[in-house]
Amino acid sequence: KAGVTQTPRYLIKTRGQQVTLSCSPISGHRSVSWYQQTPGQGLQFLFEYFSETQRNKGNFPGRFSGRQFSNSRSEMNVSTLELGDSALYLCASSGGTTSTNEKLFFGSGTQLSVL
């Protein structure tokens, strides 16, 4: 069974641009979560999608948004990029039923650099 796939692996953007990151969950998984990892703030929860609906959201500005498609694939978008958005963005999937906090499977991440 293929794992969680994130594309692209690396991305370089300049301030003010926008970026879209993609995540394909493990086959059959309906929940996709996104996390931001930086040296200063560590790992922080961005949002979670389940069956195309945002189920939970972290404390990030509205510039960070996401969506999930009917095949459970998810995209994350960051508009008006700032230098501080440089980070490793990790996607995780799980089965997504009512009590699914038991195990998340993580992708290798997209390393975003904002210049």
Add this chain to the structure above:
Amino acid sequence: AQSVTQLDSQVPVFEEAPVELRCNYSSSVSVYLFWYVQYPNQGLQLLLKYLSGSTLVKGINGFEAEFNKSQTSFHLRKPSVHISDTAEYFCAVTRIQGAQKLVFGQGTRLTINP
């Protein structure tokens, strides 16, 4: 809200020595507890988890952790480390019911010296 404190940002040990990585958490509700490992340029891999039952949990790669409710701790241990254990280790908690959201500690960088 939940919070996690990893008491050591870096832990250097010699190969074949034992190691303990410390984790304390705070939560007003019942939680699940996890340890994840991150190798360079990779995502997170689950080492072990505590959901309920026995407080001593065994995971992959010879790691184990003990849940101590009274001390709100979940320390990770390995009796004999290898060079390949060099990585960053993250302790995390999540509510048992509700939001699918992991709250992570700041991480502990484990360095194994030959």
